Amino acid sequence: xxxxxxxxxxxxxxxxxxxxxxxxxxxxxxxxxxxxxxxxxxxxxxxxxxxxxxxxxxxxxxxxxxxxxxxxxxxxxxxxxxxxxxxxxxxxxxxxxxxxxxxxxxxxxxxxxxxxxxxxxxxxxxxxxxxxxxxxxxxxxxxxxxxxxxxxxxxxxxxxxxxxxxxxxxxxxxxxxxxxxxxxxxxxxxxxxxxxxxxxxxxxxxxxxxxxxxxxxx
Amino acid sequence: xxxxxxxxxxxxxxxxxxxxxxxxxxxxxxxxxxxxxxxxxxxxxxxxxxxxxxxxxxxxxxxxxxxxxxxxxxxxxxxxxxxxxxxxxxxxxxxxxxxxxxxxxxxxxxxxxxxxxxxxxxxxxxxxxxxxxxxxxxxxxxxxxxxxxxxxxxxxxxxxxxxxxxxxxxxxxxxxxxxxxxxxxxxxxxxxxxxxxxxxxxxxxxxxxxxxxxxxxxxxxxxxxxxxxxxxxxxxxxxxxxxxxxxxxxxxxxxxxxxxxxxxxxxxxxxxxxxxxxxx
Numbered sequence: 001x002x003x004x005x006x007x008x009x010x011x012x013x014x015x016x017x018x019x020x021x022x023x024x025x026x027x028x029x030x031x032x033x034x035x036x037x038x039x040x041x042x043x044x045x046x047x048x049x050x051x052x053x054x055x056x057x058x059x060x061x062x063x064x065x066x067x068x069x070x071x072x073x074x075x076x077x078x079x080x081x082x083x084x085x086x087x088x089x090x091x092x093x094x095x096x097x098x099x100x101x102x103x104x105x106x107x108x109x110x111x112x113x114x115x116x117x118x119x120x121x122x123x124x125x126x127x128x129x130x131x132x133x134x135x136x137x138x139x140x141x142x143x144x145x146x147x148x149x150x151x152x153x154x155x156x157x158x159x160x161x162x163x164x165x166x167x168x169x170x171x172x173x174x175x176x177x178x179x180x181x182x183x184x185x186x187x188x189x190x191x192x193x194x195x196x197x198x199x200x201x202x203x204x205x206x207x208x209x210x211x212x213x214x215x216x217x218x
Numbered sequence: 219x220x221x222x223x224x225x226x227x228x229x230x231x232x233x234x235x236x237x238x239x240x241x242x243x244x245x246x247x248x249x250x251x252x253x254x255x256x257x258x259x260x261x262x263x264x265x266x267x268x269x270x271x272x273x274x275x276x277x278x279x280x281x282x283x284x285x286x287x288x289x290x291x292x293x294x295x296x297x298x299x300x301x302x303x304x305x306x307x308x309x310x311x312x313x314x315x316x317x318x319x320x321x322x323x324x325x326x327x328x329x330x331x332x333x334x335x336x337x338x339x340x341x342x343x344x345x346x347x348x349x350x351x352x353x354x355x356x357x358x359x360x361x362x363x364x365x366x367x368x369x370x371x372x373x374x375x376x377x378x379x380x381x382x383x384x385x386x387x388x389x390x391x392x393x394x395x396x397x398x399x400x401x402x403x404x405x406x407x408x409x410x411x412x413x414x415x416x417x418x419x420x421x422x423x424x425x426x427x428x429x430x431x432x433x434x435x436x437x438x439x440x441x442x443x444x445x446x447x448x449x450x451x452x453x454x455x456x457x458x459x460x461x462x463x464x465x466x467x468x469x470x471x472x473x474x475x476x477x478x479x480x481x482x483x484x485x486x487x488x489x490x491x492x493x494x495x496x497x498x
Contacts, residue, residue, distance in 0.1 A: 036335070065325070066281075066282045067324075075281065076282040081369070103457065104366070104458070123459075127269065127488050128284075129276075129285040129286075130276040130282065130283060131268060131272040148337055149285075149326065163261075173460075174397065174458045174459070176460075177459040178453045178458070178459075179453075179460070180460055181259050182453040184259065
């Protein structure tokens, strides 16, 4: 697997070097937290109590894994949709959270906070929970075990594959990636003409008979 | 009157919950394989290749394809000459879900109350829909539904004047607004007609029709094809990183409606478009 290798904890300086679209392989400790755990963390902050994890320069992975089978480190563990954590993420970034791993869009307020704090939003492949679990070498519950799948866990990952979706400078792969593709596809606007296929029978396309793209592109 | 034991229903549902979550349906797997070869944009092709690798690992090792093993949606076609004995039908389905999600090491993702949000701990209750017809059959479909995609659903009560164009634009707009959130490439379920509640059910049932089986009515088969082209011209791509493969298929189901109405609903499914059917 190809990518820029990085170890956690992630310094601000290192985070600032990433650009949207970079393929990154993360190694080291990351923490899991999703909806219910975030709500509890922010309740602690509201009461001026300390957080159960060291948030400075940490990475949080938005995931609720399936239960581990006997002999497994963890069950399937792909990212959940990030926008549901948008209400909480800026509070944590103000305390030093350096990166988030999830999938899908972030709010303008989160992206503002990322620029201000020098934080990065990584995307892992949504729906690839079986594949991603293989990069997790250890998992232990830190707190909120009563939440089951939503507990906060300390994961050790090795070459965990992610893509920089939003960088600390506001670069956003969801916007630039789509625009670059549409430009490549040779269209000003969506919805005009079908896109020619990259493959021809001479290039080794074996799908001509079953091709789902109309008109037949090959 | 044919008698079917509740326990047989529970056993079938248990097995189907596990199978649905670990084995991707052949039609969906085939679409992902083809698109991972035909996708012209490199970052999109990489993502599709990883999705293929992912469902192959899941199938081989009997682990969930996705960690969101869903809310268990169970569709039941029940013949009116069938009597469920030694227990209730709904209890049997929920018992099957309880056992399947426990024994299959699947995630329990159901809260008992939408606002107080206590997890029920066994993924029950299932979302059960029963249709009764003449005969002595009992056909079950288990379709675990992840909520990353479910949350992106939309419904509109259009005026009849909006017509075919209005319906199509609503579908395209729904996929565009969902963008990267529902784990594209998606399957787009479209309901047209009926009532406010019926149209949402139609959209969900549309997701059950295999991707290699177009609508039986050529008018709607053409519409499915056209909508797929328009969706894939949006450029959202796998994971929303740009690319051609935004959807694997568009599936439409319709129902008679009122002279004053044109309900339309869009229910999105992610690429882990799970469903298993079985006849008892």
